[in-house]
Amino acid sequence: MGIKAQNISKSFKNVTALKNISFDVKEGELFGLIGPDGAGKSTLFRILTTLLFADKGNATVAGFDVVEDYKNIRKNVGYMPGRFSLYQDLTVEENLEFYATIFGTTIEENYDLIKEIYIQIEPFKKRRAGKLSGGMKQKLALSCALIHKPKVLFLDEPTTGVDPVSRKEFWEMLKRLQQKGITILVSTPYMDEAELCDRIALIQHGKIMQIDTPQEIINHYPKNIYNISAENMHNLIECLNEYEHNYSVYPFGENVHYTDKRDLFNSQELYDFLQSKNLKDVEINNTIPTIEDVFMELTK
Amino acid sequence: MESQNVIQVQSLTKKFGDFTAVDAISFEVKKGEIFGFLGANGAGKTTAMKMLIGISMPTSGEAIVAGFDVYKNRDNIKRNIGYMSQKFALYDDLTVKENITFFGGIYGLKKNQIKEKTTQLINDLALQEVANKLVGSLPLGWKQKIAFSVALLHNPKIVFLDEPTGGVDPITRRQFWEMIYQTANTGTTIFVTTHYMDEAEYCNRVSIMVNGKIEALDTPKKLKEKYNATNMNDVFLKLARSPSLTLPKGNGTHTEN
Numbered sequence: 001m002g003i004k005a006q007n008i009s010k011s012f013k014n015v016t017a018l019k020n021i022s023f024d025v026k027e028g029e030l031f032g033l034i035g036p037d038g039a040g041k042s043t044l045f046r047i048l049t050t051l052l053f054a055d056k057g058n059a060t061v062a063g064f065d066v067v068e069d070y071k072n073i074r075k076n077v078g079y080m081p082g083r084f085s086l087y088q089d090l091t092v093e094e095n096l097e098f099y100a101t102i103f104g105t106t107i108e109e110n111y112d113l114i115k116e117i118y119i120q121i122e123p124f125k126k127r128r129a130g131k132l133s134g135g136m137k138q139k140l141a142l143s144c145a146l147i148h149k150p151k152v153l154f155l156d157e158p159t160t161g162v163d164p165v166s167r168k169e170f171w172e173m174l175k176r177l178q179q180k181g182i183t184i185l186v187s188t189p190y191m192d193e194a195e196l197c198d199r200i201a202l203i204q205h206g207k208i209m210q211i212d213t214p215q216e217i218i219n220h221y222p223k224n225i226y227n228i229s230a231e232n233m234h235n236l237i238e239c240l241n242e243y244e245h246n247y248s249v250y251p252f253g254e255n256v257h258y259t260d261k262r263d264l265f266n267s268q269e270l271y272d273f274l275q276s277k278n279l280k281d282v283e284i285n286n287t288i289p290t291i292e293d294v295f296m297e298l299t300k
Numbered sequence: 301m302e303s304q305n306v307i308q309v310q311s312l313t314k315k316f317g318d319f320t321a322v323d324a325i326s327f328e329v330k331k332g333e334i335f336g337f338l339g340a341n342g343a344g345k346t347t348a349m350k351m352l353i354g355i356s357m358p359t360s361g362e363a364i365v366a367g368f369d370v371y372k373n374r375d376n377i378k379r380n381i382g383y384m385s386q387k388f389a390l391y392d393d394l395t396v397k398e399n400i401t402f403f404g405g406i407y408g409l410k411k412n413q414i415k416e417k418t419t420q421l422i423n424d425l426a427l428q429e430v431a432n433k434l435v436g437s438l439p440l441g442w443k444q445k446i447a448f449s450v451a452l453l454h455n456p457k458i459v460f461l462d463e464p465t466g467g468v469d470p471i472t473r474r475q476f477w478e479m480i481y482q483t484a485n486t487g488t489t490i491f492v493t494t495h496y497m498d499e500a501e502y503c504n505r506v507s508i509m510v511n512g513k514i515e516a517l518d519t520p521k522k523l524k525e526k527y528n529a530t531n532m533n534d535v536f537l538k539l540a541r542s543p544s545l546t547l548p549k550g551n552g553t554h555t556e557n
Contacts, residue, residue, distance in 0.1 A: 037468065163536075163540065
């Protein structure tokens, strides 16, 4: 009864935005669509929230068909688009009041659901939405999307451009909403957020490349991955790129994630090679792949 | 030593009414350095950056950018820096070539220089096939790479990058940083903001702004040691707090839009 999408395709003129997308979100699940800008995430959201027709395929949300039953879907879902649809010249309070009214409810009736989030912005309830910081706009937009107690919540890149502290807080809020029984479909370009979802779909160029729990997706990573560090990062990357057996070389923070072409990789040999290039403080260690490693492998 | 500093900031302050968005910040950035300018949303990063690029007048304090004073020589600052942000980079309804010509003109390049730069840029980024396509039709990652190159057209001393990689796919994000490294190696200073904490690790030095003040400034390595953190994300989480109820000082005013 969560979300069911079958063979959804959508093109705009000669651009194919979605190719044969199929996936299910179970009731009460926190499901993540993980992919960069232009992957097709927003188009998919607009089809599922009945704002756009698919060219092919069908979908249901909360048990309602996105075409036949669009009115029921609109009553039963909350949608937070990438660009927050807040009225900039209404105050915080007025925005919330407005959304409650158009859904035929009141702030009081569902206050329990939004309390934890709204309480953080309540001191600024007389301030116009346009004058809020990004993090506060995000909280107000979420409150507005929740005020009619939706069964399914759609969040399109709610954390894009948001700093790590606010992102962390936002995900904690999502977890609590999930515990209240709300099904959540959330999209993000931040791969580190993927592991906070129950299941994820990795999406690129309008295609779903993989669907599974974050842990299973990581387990299926086909190669052994090594963390390599050295005093000079830039030289290290150049040397690794020169190394004839390299399969992939990607900087990851203070380390480089390295995979080798050969099945039997000899770390001593690579160590010696890097030493011969005069790199200092070389360290090579086995490491666990991240969702970002998987994503790069799939799009390589 | 001082002549090597391309940005020199002393007690720089910006007030909006009774709200202090930037509160007496002081720091310097060296030639060829990759300087990460971090902070939570609303901490004052964009306001500070606007003063440094000469589009917002400070309330008090001093700053010299590329050798020019932020009060008296703002036009000269603009001629000597490049700027690129995620929100605004290129004109979508101009082609790649038209964008280069347009920005080259704005930066005061001569016709033959623009022609030369256009050829060079298109070759460097392997854009031969899309040179006459509208920028709006290109993937975001391409646009960002072109925008970065365009911000370098006039050989600026400093490039300001405001969240250049937001939303970009992970491979392109890494290619983008490769371009940043190369540019810094030629002596151009990079001043960059980002919300990706792994990118903070790629900077030579990083400052973290909290409620208008610079709360920490050092190399990523030293910051991690100082705050006993395993990565920059931990450092950030320990230091930076978004303006919210839990923070009496932050009043949540956003001055960036």
